[in-house]
Amino acid sequence: MGEFIARCPLDQGFRPGSGISLEGRGTFYELYGGSYIYQSAILDSNGNLAGTGHTSTAVLWGARMGEIEWPSLLVMAGDFTLQYPEFFTASPGLHYAFLQMHDPRRYDTNLLFTDGHIGSHELREPPEHLRNSEYHIVRPSYTGRTGRVGGRSGGRGGR
Secondary structure (H helix, E strand, O other): OOOOOOOOOOOOOOOOOOOOOOOOOOOHHHHHOOOEEEOOEEEOOOOOOOOOOOOEEEOOOOOOHHHOOOOOOEEEEEEHHHHOOHHHHOOOOHHHHHOOOOOOOOOEEEEEEOOOOEEEEEOOOOOOOOEOOOOEOOOOOOOOOOOOHHHOOOOOOOO
16 A cells, blocks of 8 residues: 655645635645545535535535446545636635646646546536546536636636
8 A cells, every 4th residue: 555645745725816815824735734635525505415514515425435426537536726616616716716736827636536546637617627528526416506606717717
């Protein structure tokens, strides 16, 4: 078994312009104890998942492996860039557009899939931000929000 790694060497925390009070206060590792997040739920202003403390929709929250459809596509975890799709589903969520860890102009991320394989991918904008041929951020049954309020796409996090 390999060594447990909780800190990404490219982790710089929230990028300038995020508008979040934690901007410039440290890396995600220093702020949260890890540079990586588990995909238990997706923040969603239309979600109804109880127990998370946020309006959200379950992804892996309470799921058993036998219930997972498309395990080679469904994301289990990734670096903090994985939260970028929540820019389109959570409200307000401007800071989700400022989570790039690998390149300040792209949403490149390392993803761990539920079947155990790892891959590097660039996260996409709507309409392919939640499910596409390379990855699924949500389960096939997801019916929550898929775009920004007022039609704002957000672009590239202030590029």
